[in-house]
Amino acid sequence: MIPRFTHVLQLMKNVERNLFHMFGYHPPKELALAYVHEKKPVAIPKKFSLKDIVGDGFLLAVPKFRRTIEKKLKRKFGTPEYVWKMLVPKNDIKVCQTCGHHHEKRRLCENCYTKIKKETEEIQGQIKEKLGINPIEHDVVVLYKGETLPDQPKEFWKGKRIIEMKKERPQWFSKNLLEKTTQQPSKSTDVKPTDLA
Template identity: 80%
Template sequence: MIPRINQVLQLLRNVERNLFHNVFGGPPRELALAYVHEKSPSASPSKFSIKDIIGDGILLAVPKFRRTIERRWKRKYGSPDYELKTIVPKTNIKVCQDCGHHHEKGRLCENCYTKIKKETEEIQAKITEKLGINPVEQDVVVLYQGETLPDQPKEFWKGKRIIEMKKERPQWFSKNLLQKTTQQPSKSTDVKPTDLA
Protein backbone atom coordinates (compact mmCIF):
# COMPACT_ATOMS: atom_id res chain seq x y z
CA MET A 1 0.00 0.00 0.00
CA ILE A 2 2.75 2.47 0.99
CA PRO A 3 4.85 1.91 -2.19
CA ARG A 4 1.77 2.72 -4.33
CA ILE A 5 1.17 5.98 -2.46
CA ASN A 6 4.78 6.97 -3.06
CA GLN A 7 4.41 6.18 -6.77
CA VAL A 8 1.23 8.27 -7.01
CA LEU A 9 2.89 11.20 -5.21
CA GLN A 10 5.88 10.99 -7.55
CA LEU A 11 3.57 10.93 -10.56
CA LEU A 12 1.69 14.01 -9.32
CA ARG A 13 4.98 15.86 -8.77
CA ASN A 14 6.11 15.08 -12.31
CA VAL A 15 2.78 16.25 -13.76
CA GLU A 16 2.89 19.46 -11.72
CA ARG A 17 6.50 20.18 -12.79
CA ASN A 18 5.75 19.54 -16.47
CA LEU A 19 2.58 21.64 -16.33
CA PHE A 20 4.36 24.63 -14.75
CA HIS A 21 7.26 24.24 -17.17
CA ASN A 22 4.99 24.30 -20.21
CA VAL A 23 2.65 27.04 -19.00
CA PHE A 24 4.94 29.42 -17.07
CA GLY A 25 8.28 28.55 -18.65
CA GLY A 26 9.99 27.24 -15.52
CA PRO A 27 9.58 25.54 -12.19
CA PRO A 28 7.03 26.96 -9.76
CA ARG A 29 8.22 29.86 -7.70
CA GLU A 30 7.39 29.85 -4.04
CA LEU A 31 5.60 32.81 -2.56
CA ALA A 32 6.38 33.86 0.95
CA LEU A 33 4.28 36.18 3.02
CA ALA A 34 5.74 37.97 5.98
CA TYR A 35 3.93 39.87 8.65
CA VAL A 36 5.78 42.87 10.03
CA HIS A 37 4.57 44.20 13.31
CA GLU A 38 4.89 47.96 13.43
CA LYS A 39 5.24 49.67 16.75
CA SER A 40 2.80 52.40 17.49
CA PRO A 41 4.50 55.79 17.51
CA SER A 42 5.48 56.72 21.02
CA ALA A 43 4.67 60.02 22.54
CA SER A 44 8.30 61.22 22.60
CA PRO A 45 10.58 60.20 19.71
CA SER A 46 13.85 58.68 20.93
CA LYS A 47 17.14 60.31 20.02
CA PHE A 48 19.30 58.78 17.28
CA SER A 49 22.31 56.90 18.60
CA ILE A 50 25.18 55.02 17.00
CA LYS A 51 24.09 51.91 18.90
CA ASP A 52 21.00 51.72 16.65
CA ILE A 53 23.29 51.22 13.64
CA ILE A 54 25.92 48.98 15.19
CA GLY A 55 23.69 46.95 17.46
CA ASP A 56 25.53 44.45 19.65
CA GLY A 57 28.72 44.48 17.57
CA ILE A 58 30.35 44.58 14.17
CA LEU A 59 31.20 41.38 12.37
CA LEU A 60 34.65 41.59 10.83
CA ALA A 61 35.91 39.50 7.95
CA VAL A 62 38.01 37.18 10.08
CA PRO A 63 38.51 33.43 9.72
CA LYS A 64 35.92 31.44 11.62
CA PHE A 65 38.15 28.40 12.08
CA ARG A 66 41.89 28.05 12.53
CA ARG A 67 43.86 26.20 9.88
CA THR A 68 45.24 22.89 11.06
CA ILE A 69 48.98 22.36 11.02
CA GLU A 70 48.60 19.91 8.10
CA ARG A 71 46.90 22.57 5.99
CA ARG A 72 49.49 25.16 6.95
CA TRP A 73 52.32 22.83 5.97
CA LYS A 74 50.57 21.96 2.70
CA ARG A 75 50.31 25.65 1.82
CA LYS A 76 53.94 26.25 2.78
CA TYR A 77 55.70 23.13 1.48
CA GLY A 78 53.11 21.64 -0.88
CA SER A 79 51.87 18.09 -0.94
CA PRO A 80 52.65 15.12 -3.22
CA ASP A 81 48.90 14.81 -3.87
CA TYR A 82 48.64 18.36 -5.25
CA GLU A 83 51.84 20.27 -5.89
CA LEU A 84 55.12 19.53 -4.15
CA LYS A 85 57.09 22.69 -3.39
CA THR A 86 60.63 21.47 -3.05
CA ILE A 87 62.97 23.25 -0.67
CA VAL A 88 65.55 25.04 -2.82
CA PRO A 89 68.98 25.59 -1.28
CA LYS A 90 70.20 29.20 -1.18
CA THR A 91 73.12 29.96 -3.46
CA ASN A 92 73.58 33.62 -2.51
CA ILE A 93 75.39 33.04 0.80
CA LYS A 94 78.84 34.58 1.23
CA VAL A 95 81.39 34.93 4.01
CA CYS A 96 82.02 38.35 5.56
CA GLN A 97 85.57 39.53 4.92
CA ASP A 98 85.79 41.32 8.27
CA CYS A 99 84.42 38.85 10.82
CA GLY A 100 84.02 35.54 8.94
CA HIS A 101 80.28 35.11 9.57
CA HIS A 102 77.92 34.08 6.76
CA HIS A 103 75.31 36.40 5.28
CA GLU A 104 73.29 36.85 2.10
CA LYS A 105 74.67 38.81 -0.82
CA GLY A 106 73.34 42.35 -1.00
CA ARG A 107 72.73 42.45 2.78
CA LEU A 108 74.82 43.69 5.67
CA CYS A 109 76.62 41.16 7.82
CA GLU A 110 74.47 40.83 10.93
CA ASN A 111 77.44 40.33 13.25
CA CYS A 112 79.28 43.44 11.98
CA TYR A 113 76.07 45.48 12.05
CA THR A 114 75.43 44.51 15.69
CA LYS A 115 78.96 45.58 16.72
CA ILE A 116 78.67 48.92 14.91
CA LYS A 117 75.20 49.54 16.34
CA LYS A 118 76.43 48.89 19.89
CA GLU A 119 79.44 51.22 19.46
CA THR A 120 77.24 53.93 17.92
CA GLU A 121 74.79 53.72 20.83
CA GLU A 122 77.69 54.19 23.28
CA ILE A 123 78.86 57.28 21.37
CA GLN A 124 75.31 58.68 21.30
CA ALA A 125 74.91 58.08 25.05
CA LYS A 126 78.19 59.92 25.70
CA ILE A 127 77.08 62.83 23.47
CA THR A 128 73.73 63.02 25.30
CA GLU A 129 75.50 62.90 28.67
CA LYS A 130 77.87 65.75 27.81
CA LEU A 131 75.83 67.94 25.46
CA GLY A 132 72.28 67.18 26.56
CA ILE A 133 69.36 66.45 24.27
CA ASN A 134 69.31 69.82 22.55
CA PRO A 135 69.93 69.75 18.80
CA VAL A 136 73.64 69.66 18.01
CA GLU A 137 74.37 72.00 15.12
CA GLN A 138 78.18 71.91 15.37
CA ASP A 139 80.33 68.96 14.32
CA VAL A 140 81.21 66.47 17.04
CA VAL A 141 84.69 64.93 17.19
CA VAL A 142 84.99 61.60 19.02
CA LEU A 143 88.37 60.87 20.63
CA TYR A 144 89.18 57.50 22.18
CA GLN A 145 91.67 56.86 24.98
CA GLY A 146 95.25 57.62 23.95
CA GLU A 147 94.27 59.71 20.93
CA THR A 148 95.19 63.36 20.52
CA LEU A 149 93.72 66.07 18.39
CA PRO A 150 95.17 66.02 14.88
CA ASP A 151 97.28 68.99 13.83
CA GLN A 152 94.81 71.34 12.18
CA PRO A 153 94.58 75.14 12.05
CA LYS A 154 92.52 76.88 14.72
CA GLU A 155 89.80 77.72 12.19
CA PHE A 156 89.21 73.99 11.70
CA TRP A 157 88.39 73.45 15.40
CA LYS A 158 86.23 76.55 15.72
CA GLY A 159 82.70 75.59 16.80
CA LYS A 160 83.46 71.82 17.04
CA ARG A 161 82.63 69.83 20.12
CA ILE A 162 84.97 67.12 21.43
CA ILE A 163 83.67 63.93 23.05
CA GLU A 164 86.20 61.70 24.84
CA MET A 165 85.51 57.96 25.13
CA LYS A 166 87.20 56.27 28.12
CA LYS A 167 88.27 53.18 26.20
CA GLU A 168 90.51 52.30 23.32
CA ARG A 169 89.27 52.58 19.76
CA PRO A 170 88.09 49.21 18.40
CA GLN A 171 90.29 47.88 15.59
CA TRP A 172 87.41 47.68 13.13
CA PHE A 173 86.27 51.26 13.89
CA SER A 174 88.37 53.28 11.46
CA LYS A 175 89.12 56.95 11.94
CA ASN A 176 88.12 57.54 8.33
CA LEU A 177 84.49 56.79 9.22
CA LEU A 178 84.28 60.04 11.14
CA GLN A 179 85.91 62.23 8.49
CA LYS A 180 83.92 64.09 5.89
CA THR A 181 84.55 63.31 2.28
CA THR A 182 87.07 65.44 0.40
CA GLN A 183 85.30 64.94 -2.92
CA GLN A 184 83.35 67.94 -4.13
CA PRO A 185 79.65 67.34 -4.85
CA SER A 186 78.82 67.01 -8.51
CA LYS A 187 76.96 69.84 -10.26
CA SER A 188 75.94 67.68 -13.20
CA THR A 189 72.23 67.38 -13.94
CA ASP A 190 72.56 64.46 -16.36
CA VAL A 191 71.20 61.20 -15.03
CA LYS A 192 72.78 58.04 -16.34
CA PRO A 193 70.30 55.22 -16.94
CA THR A 194 70.92 52.14 -14.83
CA ASP A 195 69.51 48.61 -14.77
CA LEU A 196 67.99 48.84 -18.23
CA ALA A 197 66.29 45.54 -18.95
Protein backbone atom coordinates in the same frame (compact mmCIF):
# COMPACT_ATOMS: atom_id res chain seq x y z
CA MET B 1 -36.96 29.88 -32.42
CA ILE B 2 -34.87 28.62 -29.52
CA PRO B 3 -33.84 32.13 -28.24
CA ARG B 4 -37.51 33.17 -28.14
CA PHE B 5 -38.46 30.11 -26.16
CA THR B 6 -35.63 30.74 -23.68
CA HIS B 7 -36.73 34.36 -23.33
CA VAL B 8 -40.38 33.38 -22.64
CA LEU B 9 -39.28 30.80 -20.08
CA GLN B 10 -37.16 33.40 -18.27
CA LEU B 11 -40.16 35.81 -18.19
CA MET B 12 -42.40 33.15 -16.63
CA LYS B 13 -39.82 32.45 -13.91
CA ASN B 14 -39.58 36.15 -13.06
CA VAL B 15 -43.38 36.48 -12.82
CA GLU B 16 -43.61 33.41 -10.60
CA ARG B 17 -40.88 34.71 -8.26
CA ASN B 18 -42.62 38.10 -7.95
CA LEU B 19 -45.99 36.49 -7.15
CA PHE B 20 -44.50 34.33 -4.44
CA HIS B 21 -42.82 37.34 -2.97
CA MET B 22 -46.06 39.39 -2.93
CA PHE B 23 -48.14 36.73 -1.19
CA GLY B 24 -45.54 35.89 1.42
CA TYR B 25 -44.56 32.50 0.19
CA HIS B 26 -40.99 31.38 0.52
CA PRO B 27 -38.94 30.99 -2.61
CA PRO B 28 -38.60 27.48 -3.90
CA LYS B 29 -35.95 25.37 -2.28
CA GLU B 30 -33.14 25.46 -4.71
CA LEU B 31 -29.38 25.03 -4.31
CA ALA B 32 -27.86 28.47 -3.87
CA LEU B 33 -24.44 29.73 -2.79
CA ALA B 34 -24.41 31.73 0.42
CA TYR B 35 -21.60 34.22 1.22
CA VAL B 36 -21.21 35.88 4.61
CA HIS B 37 -18.97 38.93 4.54
CA GLU B 38 -16.71 39.09 7.56
CA LYS B 39 -14.51 42.07 8.28
CA LYS B 40 -10.93 40.88 8.89
CA PRO B 41 -9.02 42.68 11.64
CA VAL B 42 -6.38 45.05 10.30
CA ALA B 43 -2.86 43.84 11.22
CA ILE B 44 -1.02 46.45 13.27
CA PRO B 45 2.53 46.91 11.87
CA LYS B 46 5.08 45.53 14.31
CA LYS B 47 7.83 47.90 15.42
CA PHE B 48 11.25 47.01 14.06
CA SER B 49 13.88 46.23 16.67
CA LEU B 50 17.51 45.13 16.55
CA LYS B 51 16.70 42.15 18.75
CA ASP B 52 14.74 40.57 15.89
CA ILE B 53 17.94 40.43 13.81
CA VAL B 54 20.53 39.70 16.47
CA GLY B 55 18.51 37.44 18.73
CA ASP B 56 20.42 36.22 21.77
CA GLY B 57 23.90 37.04 20.46
CA PHE B 58 25.92 38.62 17.68
CA LEU B 59 26.75 36.67 14.55
CA LEU B 60 30.50 36.93 14.12
CA ALA B 61 32.37 36.18 10.91
CA VAL B 62 33.96 33.00 12.16
CA PRO B 63 34.63 29.83 10.18
CA LYS B 64 31.88 27.26 10.46
CA PHE B 65 34.08 24.25 9.73
CA ARG B 66 37.60 23.28 10.66
CA ARG B 67 40.23 23.46 7.96
CA THR B 68 41.38 20.02 6.89
CA ILE B 69 45.00 18.90 7.17
CA GLU B 70 45.33 18.80 3.39
CA LYS B 71 44.25 22.43 3.08
CA LYS B 72 46.56 23.45 5.94
CA LEU B 73 49.54 21.84 4.22
CA LYS B 74 48.58 23.37 0.88
CA ARG B 75 48.43 26.86 2.43
CA LYS B 76 51.74 26.30 4.20
CA PHE B 77 53.79 24.69 1.44
CA GLY B 78 51.79 25.42 -1.73
CA THR B 79 51.46 23.07 -4.66
CA PRO B 80 54.13 22.13 -7.21
CA GLU B 81 51.89 23.10 -10.14
CA TYR B 82 51.25 26.68 -8.95
CA VAL B 83 53.27 28.04 -6.01
CA TRP B 84 55.85 25.77 -4.42
CA LYS B 85 56.82 27.07 -0.98
CA MET B 86 58.89 24.18 0.26
CA LEU B 87 62.11 24.85 2.17
CA VAL B 88 64.86 25.10 -0.44
CA PRO B 89 68.56 25.30 0.53
CA LYS B 90 70.11 28.71 -0.13
CA ASN B 91 73.02 28.96 -2.54
CA ASP B 92 73.78 32.66 -2.04
CA ILE B 93 75.67 32.40 1.28
CA LYS B 94 79.10 34.02 1.48
CA VAL B 95 81.74 34.53 4.19
CA CYS B 96 82.34 38.06 5.54
CA GLN B 97 85.89 39.24 4.77
CA THR B 98 86.05 41.26 8.00
CA CYS B 99 84.81 38.92 10.73
CA GLY B 100 84.48 35.52 9.00
CA HIS B 101 80.76 35.01 9.72
CA HIS B 102 78.34 33.79 7.06
CA HIS B 103 75.69 36.04 5.56
CA GLU B 104 73.58 36.29 2.43
CA LYS B 105 74.88 38.01 -0.67
CA ARG B 106 73.76 41.61 -1.20
CA ARG B 107 73.08 41.93 2.56
CA LEU B 108 75.05 43.38 5.44
CA CYS B 109 76.92 41.01 7.72
CA GLU B 110 74.78 40.68 10.83
CA ASN B 111 77.78 40.30 13.16
CA CYS B 112 79.54 43.43 11.84
CA TYR B 113 76.30 45.39 11.90
CA THR B 114 75.68 44.43 15.55
CA LYS B 115 79.18 45.56 16.57
CA ILE B 116 78.83 48.90 14.76
CA LYS B 117 75.37 49.44 16.22
CA LYS B 118 76.64 48.82 19.76
CA GLU B 119 79.60 51.21 19.30
CA THR B 120 77.32 53.87 17.82
CA GLU B 121 74.93 53.62 20.78
CA GLU B 122 77.87 54.13 23.18
CA ILE B 123 78.95 57.25 21.26
CA GLN B 124 75.38 58.57 21.30
CA GLY B 125 75.22 57.96 25.07
CA GLN B 126 78.42 59.97 25.62
CA ILE B 127 77.09 62.81 23.42
CA LYS B 128 73.81 62.85 25.34
CA GLU B 129 75.65 62.81 28.68
CA LYS B 130 77.99 65.69 27.82
CA LEU B 131 75.91 67.84 25.46
CA GLY B 132 72.42 67.00 26.71
CA ILE B 133 69.39 66.41 24.55
CA ASN B 134 69.47 69.81 22.87
CA PRO B 135 69.85 69.79 19.10
CA ILE B 136 73.51 69.66 18.03
CA GLU B 137 74.13 72.39 15.48
CA HIS B 138 77.89 71.89 15.09
CA ASP B 139 80.06 68.90 14.25
CA VAL B 140 81.18 66.52 17.01
CA VAL B 141 84.72 65.02 17.10
CA VAL B 142 85.05 61.65 18.88
CA LEU B 143 88.41 60.90 20.51
CA TYR B 144 89.24 57.53 22.01
CA LYS B 145 91.72 56.81 24.82
CA GLY B 146 95.30 57.66 23.83
CA GLU B 147 94.34 59.78 20.84
CA THR B 148 95.27 63.43 20.42
CA LEU B 149 93.73 66.17 18.36
CA PRO B 150 95.04 66.22 14.80
CA ASP B 151 96.99 69.25 13.63
CA GLN B 152 94.42 71.42 11.92
CA PRO B 153 94.10 75.20 11.55
CA LYS B 154 91.97 77.13 14.03
CA GLU B 155 89.23 77.62 11.48
CA PHE B 156 88.76 73.81 11.38
CA TRP B 157 88.00 73.61 15.14
CA LYS B 158 85.72 76.63 15.19
CA GLY B 159 82.34 75.60 16.66
CA LYS B 160 83.22 71.87 16.89
CA ARG B 161 82.66 69.87 20.08
CA ILE B 162 84.95 67.12 21.35
CA ILE B 163 83.69 63.88 22.95
CA GLU B 164 86.21 61.62 24.71
CA MET B 165 85.57 57.88 24.95
CA LYS B 166 87.08 56.05 27.96
CA LYS B 167 88.32 53.07 25.96
CA GLU B 168 90.63 52.36 23.08
CA ARG B 169 89.40 52.64 19.52
CA PRO B 170 88.35 49.25 18.06
CA GLN B 171 90.53 48.06 15.18
CA TRP B 172 87.63 47.85 12.76
CA PHE B 173 86.37 51.38 13.66
CA SER B 174 88.33 53.58 11.27
CA LYS B 175 88.97 57.26 11.97
CA ASN B 176 87.77 58.14 8.49
CA LEU B 177 84.22 57.00 9.27
CA LEU B 178 83.42 60.21 11.14
CA GLU B 179 85.42 62.60 8.97
CA LYS B 180 83.92 64.53 6.09
CA THR B 181 85.29 64.23 2.60
CA THR B 182 88.11 66.55 1.58
CA GLN B 183 87.04 66.72 -2.04
CA GLN B 184 85.62 70.10 -3.02
CA PRO B 185 82.24 70.12 -4.81
CA SER B 186 82.38 70.73 -8.53
CA LYS B 187 81.31 74.15 -9.87
CA SER B 188 80.93 73.14 -13.50
CA THR B 189 77.45 73.00 -15.02
CA ASP B 190 78.35 70.68 -17.90
CA VAL B 191 77.33 67.07 -17.36
CA LYS B 192 79.13 64.32 -19.22
CA PRO B 193 77.72 60.81 -19.61
CA THR B 194 80.69 59.40 -17.64
CA ASP B 195 80.06 61.72 -14.67
CA LEU B 196 76.41 60.85 -14.13
CA ALA B 197 76.97 58.36 -11.32
